[in-house]
Amino acid sequence: MKAIRYTGLALFLFSLGLLLALFFASSYTLTEQLFNTQVKKEHQELLRPEVASMFGKTYGLSISFVNSLNSAIERVNDKKRAEQAWDQVIYDDYAGSITRAATSGVIKTHTTLLFILVFVVGSIGALMYLLPQAQLAGPPGIKNNGIFHNSLNNRGWMGILVGTLLILFYIALYFFDAYITNWIILVDPVQKLINPSGQSSQWFLYGFLYTFAVLVMGVRMLIKYRHSKYQVFRTISVMFFQLSFAFLIPEILVRLNQPYFDFKNMWPLDYDFFDAWHLNTLTSSGGLGLFMLVWGITLFAVGVPVFVYFFGKRWYCSWVCGCGGLAETAGDPFRQLSDKSLKAWKIERWLVHGVLVFAVIMTAGVLYSFFTGSDTIAGLSTYTWLRQPYGFFIGAIFSGVVGTGFYPLMGNRVWCRFGCPLAAYLGIVQRFKSRFRITTNGGQCISCGNCSTYCEMGIDVRWYAQRGQNIVRASCVGCGVCSSVCPRGVLNLENRDEDGRFGKPILIGNNSSTLQK
Amino acid sequence: MKKIVILGNGIAGITAARHIRKNADHHITVISGESDHFFSRTALMYIYMGHMKYEHTKPYEDWFWEKNKINLKRAWIDRIDFDQKVLHAGEERISYDALILATGSQPNKFGWPGQDLQGVQSLYHLQDLELMEQNTRNIRRAVIVGGGLIGVEMAEMLHSRNIPVTYLIREEHFWGNMLPKEEATLIDNHLREHGIDLRSQTELKAILDDGNGQVKGIETKDGETIDCEFVGLTVGVHPNIALVKDSPVETDKGILVDDYLQTNIEDIFAIGDCAQLRTPQSHRRAIEAVWYAGRMMGETVASTLAGKPTAYRPGIWFNSAKFFDIEYQNYGQVPAECPEDCDDFYWQCIDGKKCLKIIYEKDSFKVRGVNLFGIRSRHEVWDNWLSQEKTLQEIIADLPKANFDPEFFKQWEGEIQKKYNEEFPNHPISIRKPGILKRLFA
Numbered sequence: 001m002k003a004i005r006y007t008g009l010a011l012f013l014f015s016l017g018l019l020l021a022l023f024f025a026s027s028y029t030l031t032e033q034l035f036n037t038q039v040k041k042e043h044q045e046l047l048r049p050e051v052a053s054m055f056g057k058t059y060g061l062s063i064s065f066v067n068s069l070n071s072a073i074e075r076v077n078d079k080k081r082a083e084q085a086w087d088q089v090i091y092d093d094y095a096g097s098i099t100r101a102a103t104s105g106v107i108k109t110h111t112t113l114l115f116i117l118v119f120v121v122g123s124i125g126a127l128m129y130l131l132p133q134a135q136l137a138g139p140p141g142i143k144n145n146g147i148f149h150n151s152l153n154n155r156g157w158m159g160i161l162v163g164t165l166l167i168l169f170y171i172a173l174y175f176f177d178a179y180i181t182n183w184i185i186l187v188d189p190v191q192k193l194i195n196p197s198g199q200s201s202q203w204f205l206y207g208f209l210y211t212f213a214v215l216v217m218g219v220r221m222l223i224k225y226r227h228s229k230y231q232v233f234r235t236i237s238v239m240f241f242q243l244s245f246a247f248l249i250p251e252i253l254v255r256l257n258q259p260y261f262d263f264k265n266m267w268p269l270d271y272d273f274f275d276a277w278h279l280n281t282l283t284s285s286g287g288l289g290l291f292m293l294v295w296g297i298t299l300f301a302v303g304v305p306v307f308v309y310f311f312g313k314r315w316y317c318s319w320v321c322g323c324g325g326l327a328e329t330a331g332d333p334f335r336q337l338s339d340k341s342l343k344a345w346k347i348e349r350w351l352v353h354g355v356l357v358f359a360v361i362m363t364a365g366v367l368y369s370f371f372t373g374s375d376t377i378a379g380l381s382t383y384t385w386l387r388q389p390y391g392f393f394i395g396a397i398f399s400g401v402v403g404t405g406f407y408p409l410m411g412n413r414v415w416c417r418f419g420c421p422l423a424a425y426l427g428i429v430q431r432f433k434s435r436f437r438i439t440t441n442g443g444q445c446i447s448c449g450n451c452s453t454y455c456e457m458g459i460d461v462r463w464y465a466q467r468g469q470n471i472v473r474a475s476c477v478g479c480g481v482c483s484s485v486c487p488r489g490v491l492n493l494e495n496r497d498e499d500g501r502f503g504k505p506i507l508i509g510n511n512s513s514t515l516q517k
Numbered sequence: 518m519k520k521i522v523i524l525g526n527g528i529a530g531i532t533a534a535r536h537i538r539k540n541a542d543h544h545i546t547v548i549s550g551e552s553d554h555f556f557s558r559t560a561l562m563y564i565y566m567g568h569m570k571y572e573h574t575k576p577y578e579d580w581f582w583e584k585n586k587i588n589l590k591r592a593w594i595d596r597i598d599f600d601q602k603v604l605h606a607g608e609e610r611i612s613y614d615a616l617i618l619a620t621g622s623q624p625n626k627f628g629w630p631g632q633d634l635q636g637v638q639s640l641y642h643l644q645d646l647e648l649m650e651q652n653t654r655n656i657r658r659a660v661i662v663g664g665g666l667i668g669v670e671m672a673e674m675l676h677s678r679n680i681p682v683t684y685l686i687r688e689e690h691f692w693g694n695m696l697p698k699e700e701a702t703l704i705d706n707h708l709r710e711h712g713i714d715l716r717s718q719t720e721l722k723a724i725l726d727d728g729n730g731q732v733k734g735i736e737t738k739d740g741e742t743i744d745c746e747f748v749g750l751t752v753g754v755h756p757n758i759a760l761v762k763d764s765p766v767e768t769d770k771g772i773l774v775d776d777y778l779q780t781n782i783e784d785i786f787a788i789g790d791c792a793q794l795r796t797p798q799s800h801r802r803a804i805e806a807v808w809y810a811g812r813m814m815g816e817t818v819a820s821t822l823a824g825k826p827t828a829y830r831p832g833i834w835f836n837s838a839k840f841f842d843i844e845y846q847n848y849g850q851v852p853a854e855c856p857e858d859c860d861d862f863y864w865q866c867i868d869g870k871k872c873l874k875i876i877y878e879k880d881s882f883k884v885r886g887v888n889l890f891g892i893r894s895r896h897e898v899w900d901n902w903l904s905q906e907k908t909l910q911e912i913i914a915d916l917p918k919a920n921f922d923p924e925f926f927k928q929w930e931g932e933i934q935k936k937y938n939e940e941f942p943n944h945p946i947s948i949r950k951p952g953i954l955k956r957l958f959a
């Protein structure tokens with residue numbers, strides 16, 4: 001058994017190493033012919049003198065190739081801006097397409113083989129490493145041994161390394177996608193499998209890696225918590241929604257010439273839902289497009305209040321949502337790193353509600369422009385002042401770079417806790433109008449602290465449990481882990497009558513105070 | 518405004534301090550030599566096992582004390598001058614108007630040869646944990662002596678670091694002096710499932726020296742020797758009364774207190790593990806070394822000191838524990854031996870990891886208490902049932918109401934009710950199984 005695990009680990013590390021090595025594996029040569037096919041006619045004359053020095057030159061690294069190309073384009077643009085020839089400034093993103101075309105090497109000649117070596121071998125290795133745990137780690141039960149002795153789980157060098165790699169990946173993904181062209185090419189076989197006429201993009205790569213992580217780490221979660229049906233069902237649910245709703249269905253829709261649409265995502269997490277281009281796409285895509293529009297609005301306008309009323313925000317955050325799905329699977333090894341201090345709670349409330357307000361204002365501005373056709377409010381462009389900053393600071397930096405990159409440093413729900421506007425909205429409903437609460441069991445709490453430690457949302461669950469008070473908190477995503485790890489059976493996630501939800505703290509067992517002389 | 522000094526920052530002392538602060542304006546100082554801040558003693562095992570760090574076991578953040586005007590003082594008190602009302606900590610003097618003794622327990626040692634060798638220890642204080650860290654580094658086997666709650670925790674701790682454990686128990690079964698046989702056997706089996714080498718009816722005779730003052734093994738009363746580099750002594754605790762033993766404060770096993778938790782000296786109180794009630798209620802013991810009793814005594818004495826003299830009246834007994842993966846809850850009286858005038862109703866799940874035992878009076882069928890293993894149950898519901906003296910039949914019929922397991926868990930009440938109907942065909946109950954929908958929309 002142990003041998004299987006170590007072989008699995010070796011295979012997985014091999015695949016991971018190969019994936020990282022592939023970043024460096026290609027060479028990039030821009031030929032004049034390639035230039036002519038990739039660049040629009042009207043840009044060719046402008047650009048040619050600047051990039052001519054690159055023709056025929058072979059670069060060993062995507063970064064230097066992309067930088068040369070981009071600075072050539074920038075030089076043209078600088079000149080045109082200086083001449084105030086605004087209409088000649090090049091806004092097209094050529095870096096991705098030209099780099100892809102200029103790539104040569106194993107990644108192009110042996111794409112499928114490499115894909116198998118990285119992802120098929122990698123997942124086999126991961127499963128060989130994970131599955132024997134069902135036997136080796138002893139009978140089903142809480143498996144938190146050694147977590148705070150482990151450098152990956154406790155912000156040691158491994159945690160910092162993984163965090164750094166993730167942060168770099170996200171920065172490349174959002175801002176320098178041409179750098180990771182090799183990886184984008186690597187997943188092209190899957191793209192072709194789902195949609196033969198498609199070509200993988202950085203977002204397809206991201207979706208694929210995301211789903212891969214949710215599924216593989218979901219298996220880990222299923223083994224780790226196999227004694228708890230709540231955790232098992234919940235994990236299967238997020239794995240299912242990620243694989244089908246988030247990954248496959250949108251791609252299949254595209255194959256069927258329908259708009260790309262994730263039926264489980266919703267505004268304001270899906271912040272471009274009300275963008276003009278998106279509304280135009282939906283309204284011009286026939287019946288299905290209109291259905292998508294109505295569905296998307298109904299989901300947040302009716303679905304949220306109704307479902308949160310009955311089940312709490314958990315129905316979304318820890319059963320359906322993609323961000324939640326990643327947090328609950330790939331992020332599970334890091335849940336104990338969330339900050340439980342009162343100060344963190346204060347920061348959280350300001351930040352997350354601030355983002356919600358920002359999202360609402362941004363959307364209002366965007367809709368204003370859509371309906372009135374005017375791009376400015378009080379002279380300020382809704383795009384430059386609202387939509388763009390939101391996309392950059394919230395959409396990319398907060399939800400991606402910080403939200404996931406900081407898993408090994410600040411826990412697995414950084415985004416959900418501090419940044420997600422949808423979580424803020426769900427949370428307000430949960431706090432004020434819901435049947436959901438976590439009940440505490442009489443006087444049984446021994447203040448051990450397991451619940452607070454393993455609460456990914458940084459809720460100091462013990463504070464409530466040890467005084468016998470229901471836990472009714474806007475941020476609770478209902479992951480149920482506090483209840484799972486409690487060694488005294490004190491906590492239970494329940495949907496019950498709203499009466500008594502905010503009852504006075506009560507610890508059963510002491511009748512003394514009733515007998516005063 | 519009185520100057521109240523509390524000796525001991527455990528659950529008893531700290532609860533007293535917090536509740537005095539809530540209700541009165543007294544000057545409060547809490548003294549302890551063990552740690553700067555209140556931490557959860559019950560969580561010690563989790564630090565060693567790597568589930569938590571020491572920081573996580575502190576139930577209140579460090580700013581809490583200053584904000585609530587509770588002065589914390591780290592010092593060992595070596596003498597109390599009752600005439601002058603002063604505590605001596607080395608050269609330092611701390612005066613009081615009222616003193617609350619909450620000094621906790623000390624682990625028992627029974628004078629075994631070799632009990633002071635290196636590698637032999639108990640587990641009670643924070644410092645024991647650091648010691649255990651050193652004592653268990655690179656060892657090949659550990660022996661634990663004493664089948665109680667701390668013993669099994671120690672076994673789990675060592676097991677978490679893959680250290681083979683031999684576990685000596687004097688009784689026939691684990692925790693045999695507290696648990697009825699069926700439940701004890703269930704835990705025996707679970708310990709063995711985890712690979713614990715459980716030796717029942719085995720007593721320690723001596724701990725063996727390797728010649729350098731280090732333990733090299735133990736010898737049992739049957740003459741067997743077991744090689745080991747670590748011996749955990751977990752044969753119970755006794756009240757820590759060292760400070761007042763030869764003083765005007767009356768003691769027996771613990772510090773004797775009246776219904777108001779006051780000692781024989783006015784303005785001196787004792788609470789928590791160190792206290793011994795002169796006249797306990799019939800359903801409670803004079804010394805109860807558990808977390809909950811310490812907390813309740815703290816609440817009660819605080820009420821008295823805040824000007825509302827309050828007698829200590831603990832309600833229905835309850836307790837809980839966890840043995841490796843099996844959770845245990847207890848409400849009411851379930852002694853190891855079923856009392857003469859009672860019978861028991863027992864159900865065990867086929868997986869051998871869940872069971873329920875109810876003790877009821879033979880004549881009236883009134884229920885005295887329940888043990889639950891592997892099923893979470895509602896304290897509030899049981900507290901009501903037991904204080905209203907419900908009968909076995911009433912309780913079994915309503916059993917689903919007490920279920921506290923998470924959603925989607927299999928519900929065993931139906932099986933338990935079936936078992937009841939088989940045993941009591943004369944007054945059967947209808948079997949009720951709430952469906953999952955009912956639970957989701959309860």
Ligand SMILES: Cc1cc2nc3c(=O)[nH]c(=O)nc-3n(C[C@H](O)[C@H](O)[C@H](O)COP(=O)(O)OP(=O)(O)OC[C@H]3O[C@@H](n4cnc5c(N)ncnc54)[C@H](O)[C@@H]3O)c2cc1C
Pocket residue numbers: 446524525526527528529530548549550551552558559560561562592593594595619620621622640641642666667670757760788789790791805806807808809811837838
């Ligand atoms: C490993 C372990 C697990 C346990 N698990 C459970 C459980 O699951 N459930 C349960 O109900 N109970 C459990 N208990 C028992 C429970 O922890 C005790 O009943 C409870 O902590 C006692 O609280 P206390 O406030 O009376 O005393 P303590 O917590 O012992 O506090 C007394 C403090 O006073 C200090 N002190 C004593 N004398 C002096 C002096 N002269 N000068 C300065 N300071 C002094 C001590 O150092 C100590 O810090 C467990 C105990 C242990 C050791």
Ligand code: SF4
Pocket residue numbers: 438451454455456457458459461471475476477478479480481482483
């Ligand atoms: S309080 Fe419990 S259920 Fe809610 S987020 Fe925290 S650990 Fe999960």
Ligand code: SF4
Pocket residue numbers: 444445446447448449450451452461462465466485486487488489490491
């Ligand atoms: S894990 Fe359970 S016993 Fe421990 S502090 Fe939380 S509620 Fe209390």
